[in-house]
Amino acid sequence: MSWTDERVELLKKLWQEGLSASQIARTMGGVTRNAVIGKVHRLGLSGRATATRSERPRRVTVAKPIAKPVPVRPIFVEEPLRLENGEFVTVMTVSDRMCKWPIGDPASDEFRFCGRKAADGHPYCEAHKQLAYQPTQNRRLRKRLVS
Numbered sequence: 573m574s575w576t577d578e579r580v581e582l583l584k585k586l587w588q589e590g591l592s593a594s595q596i597a598r599t600m601g602g603v604t605r606n607a608v609i610g611k612v613h614r615l616g617l618s619g620r621a622t623a624t625r626s627e628r629p630r631r632v633t634v635a636k637p638i639a640k641p642v643p644v645r646p647i648f649v650e651e652p653l654r655l656e657n658g659e660f661v662t663v664m665t666v667s668d669r670m671c672k673w674p675i676g677d678p679a680s681d682e683f684r685f686c687g688r689k690a691a692d693g694h695p696y697c698e699a700h701k702q703l704a705y706q707p708t709q710n711r712r713l714r715k716r717l718v719s
Contacts, residue, residue: 575611580611580615582599583611583612583615584615584617586599593606593608593612596608652687653687654687655687661684661686661687662683662684663685669689669690670685670687670689671686671688671689671690671696671697672690672695673685673686673704686700
């Protein structure tokens with residue numbers, strides 16, 4: 573596409589009327605928004621009129637329906653299990669049938685696992701399973717409530 577004298581004059585006129593580069597490109601046809609911007613820059617055009625609010629295209633916004641909050645039931649988690657010798661369950665003492673929910677900082681000496689009876693087929697007890705496996709909707713809601 574070449575910039576003929578007629579097309580340059582049309583560009584100048586549309587620019588002074590306050591049209592955006594995209595609008596000018598659509599009006600002229602056969603030219604991209606970036607080509608319009610480049611030509612405006614090379615011509616040194618500035619000080620264009622700004623379209624009044626009524627002339628500007630309006631953005632259509634779609635109101636999203638607000639979902640009713642899903643009641644989040646509190647999850648009661650018992651204290652970690654103590655073994656017969658009074659110690660907590662650690663990496664060395666945890667078994668396949670115990671809840672492997674981590675408690676504390678793994679780098680500290682106080683790190684331990686829940687140790688309660690694991691739910692069938694899961695690595696966690698019933699209470700920790702509810703925390704670990706939440707439906708997507710509940711997680712999104714909880715994230716919104718926390719934010």
